[in-house]
Amino acid sequence: xxxxxxxxxxxxxxxxxxxEGLIANADLLARRCGTCAELRAVADLDITTDRxxxxxxxxxxxxxxxxxxxxxxxxxxxxxxxxxxxxxxVRTALENGKSVVTANKKLLAExxxxxYALARERxxxxxxxxxxxxxxxxxxxxxxxxxxxxxxxxxxxxxGTCNYILTRMAREGADFDTVLAxxxxxxxxxxxxxxxxxxxxxxxxxxILTSLAYGVTVPFDRITVEGIRGLSxxxxxxxxxxxxxxxxxxxxxERGGALEVRVNPTLVPKHHMLASVSDVFNAVMxxxxxxxxxxxxxxxxxxxxxASAVISDIVSVARHVAAGIPRTTEPFVPVAESRYRLxxxxxxxxxxYLRLMVREACGMVGRFATILGDHGVSIFxxxxxxxxxxxxEAGYVPVVILTQPAKTGALMDALRKITEAGxxxxxxxxxxxx
Amino acid sequence: xxxxxxxxxxxxxxxxxxxEGLIANADLLARRCGTCAELRAVADLDITTDRxxxxxxxxxxxxxxxxxxxxxxxxxxxxxxxxxxxxxxVRTALENGKSVVTANKKLLAExxxxxYALARERxxxxxxxxxxxxxxxxxxxxxxxxxxxxxxxxxxxxxGTCNYILTRMAREGADFDTVLAxxxxxxxxxxxxxxxxxxxxxxxxxxILTSLAYGVTVPFDRITVEGIRGLSxxxxxxxxxxxxxxxxxxxxxERGGALEVRVNPTLVPKHHMLASVSDVFNAVMxxxxxxxxxxxxxxxxxxxxxASAVISDIVSVARHVAAGIPRTTEPFVPVAESRYRLxxxxxxxxxxYLRLMVREACGMVGRFATILGDHGVSIFxxxxxxxxxxxxEAGYVPVVILTQPAKTGALMDALRKITEAGxxxxxxxxxxxx
Numbered sequence: 001x002x003x004x005x006x007x008x009x010x011x012x013x014x015x016x017x018x019x020e021g022l023i024a025n026a027d028l029l030a031r032r033c034g035t036c037a038e039l040r041a042v043a044d045l046d047i048t049t050d051r052x053x054x055x056x057x058x059x060x061x062x063x064x065x066x067x068x069x070x071x072x073x074x075x076x077x078x079x080x081x082x083x084x085x086x087x088x089x090v091r092t093a094l095e096n097g098k099s100v101v102t103a104n105k106k107l108l109a110e111x112x113x114x115x116y117a118l119a120r121e122r123x124x125x126x127x128x129x130x131x132x133x134x135x136x137x138x139x140x141x142x143x144x145x146x147x148x149x150x151x152x153x154x155x156x157x158x159x160g161t162c163n164y165i166l167t168r169m170a171r172e173g174a175d176f177d178t179v180l181a182x183x184x185x186x187x188x189x190x191x192x193x194x195x196x197x198x199x200x201x202x203x204x205x206x207x208i209l210t211s212l213a214y215g216v217t218v219p220f221d222r223i224t225v226e227g228i229r230g231l232s233x234x235x236x237x238x239x240x241x242x243x244x245x246x247x248x249x250x251x252x253x254e255r256g257g258a259l260e261v262r263v264n265p266t267l268v269p270k271h272h273m274l275a276s277v278s279d280v281f282n283a284v285m286x287x288x289x290x291x292x293x294x295x296x297x298x299x300x301x302x303x304x305x306x307a308s309a310v311i312s313d314i315v316s317v318a319r320h321v322a323a324g325i326p327r328t329t330e331p332f333v334p335v336a337e338s339r340y341r342l343x344x345x346x347x348x349x350x351x352x353y354l355r356l357m358v359r360e361a362c363g364m365v366g367r368f369a370t371i372l373g374d375h376g377v378s379i380f381x382x383x384x385x386x387x388x389x390x391x392x393e394a395g396y397v398p399v400v401i402l403t404q405p406a407k408t409g410a411l412m413d414a415l416r417k418i419t420e421a422g423x424x425x426x427x428x429x430x431x432x433x434x
Numbered sequence: 435x436x437x438x439x440x441x442x443x444x445x446x447x448x449x450x451x452x453x454e455g456l457i458a459n460a461d462l463l464a465r466r467c468g469t470c471a472e473l474r475a476v477a478d479l480d481i482t483t484d485r486x487x488x489x490x491x492x493x494x495x496x497x498x499x500x501x502x503x504x505x506x507x508x509x510x511x512x513x514x515x516x517x518x519x520x521x522x523x524v525r526t527a528l529e530n531g532k533s534v535v536t537a538n539k540k541l542l543a544e545x546x547x548x549x550y551a552l553a554r555e556r557x558x559x560x561x562x563x564x565x566x567x568x569x570x571x572x573x574x575x576x577x578x579x580x581x582x583x584x585x586x587x588x589x590x591x592x593x594g595t596c597n598y599i600l601t602r603m604a605r606e607g608a609d610f611d612t613v614l615a616x617x618x619x620x621x622x623x624x625x626x627x628x629x630x631x632x633x634x635x636x637x638x639x640x641x642i643l644t645s646l647a648y649g650v651t652v653p654f655d656r657i658t659v660e661g662i663r664g665l666s667x668x669x670x671x672x673x674x675x676x677x678x679x680x681x682x683x684x685x686x687x688e689r690g691g692a693l694e695v696r697v698n699p700t701l702v703p704k705h706h707m708l709a710s711v712s713d714v715f716n717a718v719m720x721x722x723x724x725x726x727x728x729x730x731x732x733x734x735x736x737x738x739x740x741a742s743a744v745i746s747d748i749v750s751v752a753r754h755v756a757a758g759i760p761r762t763t764e765p766f767v768p769v770a771e772s773r774y775r776l777x778x779x780x781x782x783x784x785x786x787y788l789r790l791m792v793r794e795a796c797g798m799v800g801r802f803a804t805i806l807g808d809h810g811v812s813i814f815x816x817x818x819x820x821x822x823x824x825x826x827e828a829g830y831v832p833v834v835i836l837t838q839p840a841k842t843g844a845l846m847d848a849l850r851k852i853t854e855a856g857x858x859x860x861x862x863x864x865x866x867x868x
Contacts, residue, residue: 007851017724021582025582028584029581029582031649032577033581048671062503088517129579134725135576135722135724135725135726135727135728136725137571137575137578137579137580137728140571140574140575140578140579141571141574141575141579143466143745143747144571144578144746144750145563145571145574145743146571146742146746147463147467147740147745147746148455148459148463148741148742148745148746148749149748150462156621215465220761257602271712273695273707273710273711273731275710276705276707276709277707278705283729288569288742289738290451290455290569290738290741290742290745291568291569291570291732291733291738291739291742292569292732292733292738292739293715293731293732293733294569294570294571294730294731294732294733295729295730295731295732296728296729296730296731297707297727297728297729297730297731298725298726298727298729299725299727299728300730304723304724304725304726305724305725305726307582308580308582308583308722308723308724308725309579311581311582312578312579312581312582312725315578315581315582316578323757323758323759324757325757331815339471399464
């Protein structure tokens, strides 16, 4: 059985999990795959702290660049994160014709185009199954399982922190700030939670799925990103009453050569599979021209789940190395040079949930309905809720509207007009509806 | 780019879909995979009926065995079904060192052991991604995506016909016979529906998933199979009231080296992802030691979904052929020769839903509860329902019980004792609870 040399750079939580898995399950992996992926080195600045993993001391090194260049290392596993040292490591490995496995979504979202091209040029593999969805084999399913399909849509719950917060807000009726503080205390959210709750982590991930589905790279600043910060309990409750759950949904859709890539808090019908995804779990629904809807669900983060995905990649890459062939894939080209056109935010289309504080006066509902209609926005359902005492004193009543699919730009224009006309107390809230 | 010759045997619904996909998407597939899977022949007894697919007449032949032996055919795609001609074709192809792609679950469940061994011996691939779950890449996920995991449990909804019937019974309150007749009229169920509704199709599929997860083959007659025939609206309604949906669930679990493989109508908690799987959709939940719970969902049948899975296999196999290496996998050994022990039906363990018609007399509830307890069966929840007029006249009242996990054998003994003691009108109904 051929032996392939594996080197891990980054001995943190995931790195330790991968090292442990490779050592403990060496027989299982070799039996299942016919190739022996042999761990030959682990590099980290800190190689003295006990990670609770039984890695032979001789394998540990502080010289990560030395590891990358060692002739007996065939596959470099980058688990540092970020775009600094990690970028140098991955770039050097590929330049030396070595295959790379990484879980670094930021690196791929920001430097992917260059790195994919370099891998292709040098005949090396660049695998990144753990970068999206943790232990869920979604990257692999898009690359292989759905290979016969053109992808028409991807909808994903890709951030466990956000889903945990939204699940608890719905289940307990708690406020966003209360649940966030709790999540931080429990270690489900960072001290600086912006990357998660403002949607950037989700955007990195949908950017990677877009590359896989359409063979294009999308400039990160062209993805519309709305997070869940400050989502109110009022909206969670109204959504629930109408039969919807609110989830942070990453969308990537294709219609007639136009791509729509965005991240929004979204009302999902309760009978939809994505509405059942609770707590820190992730899920991705992928619609293919042949398969129709398919869905992939599991833990999107955590040491063991992420290590599972990394090891699965290591094994695949090791098989290619043993056979002397890389997995040649379609190169990802910048979307501007592709056959796809990236829609601007205002060109996107969605059903919308609107919450308006309407001035309590005769004819007001008619006026805003008319303005919506003038902008091509049709009302699908509407309900007026009982005002609180404060709202009644201020002279406004809460109205909730579900629209038919509408262009985002037209809708926003309509809402601005409605606000300027003094029909509502302030700019109405608009949330997407799946 | 290397060209690999593909021959399809069986030009039925799926065969036509695969031929169409290979021809129409040739460029897409080659671009995505770096190998050209070229359709070179299609064999069927009937090559004159119009399948609505534009296959060049020169490719069509009635000589399927001749196709298999042609030197320019590298990969044989068997889409005949059954264990007769299909078996001869697959066997001959493998004997000639040709890789095989098949969607034939019956063949694999009944002859898999022999065919897997033959493929391994001749250095050929035997791929069968379309045999379970149609367009859902579940076979591929078990083989590759979850390769780092020991699998602890698989729970699947694997038959679209059963799930359609159960969904409509729950949604509309209709009787089993009425919905079955409807399903037959709509083409969702065969004129002879036994293979589907009696659970055999599901058993074939869980047998294949068991092989993939544990590397063993299980004698088909050792799988306990209960179908959904005659499931009553009463139970669907009681289950609903208690917060459960009834689904036909295939189970494969491992506990301490013992394997439990069975098919049963099962009460699934409504908050469980599997409870949200409606209509003809399939889903499989796989629990791995590293990933925890993962779930795969999609259309389990139909021309396009099945063709998608077949083409995905063809492309993978073609890549291996082009590279000159088969995908060597762990051989499947008979379970009796493996490190696993197959549990007998009475050794299985489950929570149970029991419906009893209890004689209306003082002390009856106490007596059956005592007998359950004597057999190690603990009651988790119980409710007595209002009897119908007929039940009241006969002197019996309906009681529903949910148990804690209990051994199937002990439970059945208890139920027989309760029946023999005249406490109930007839042998109580027992359904598994997930």
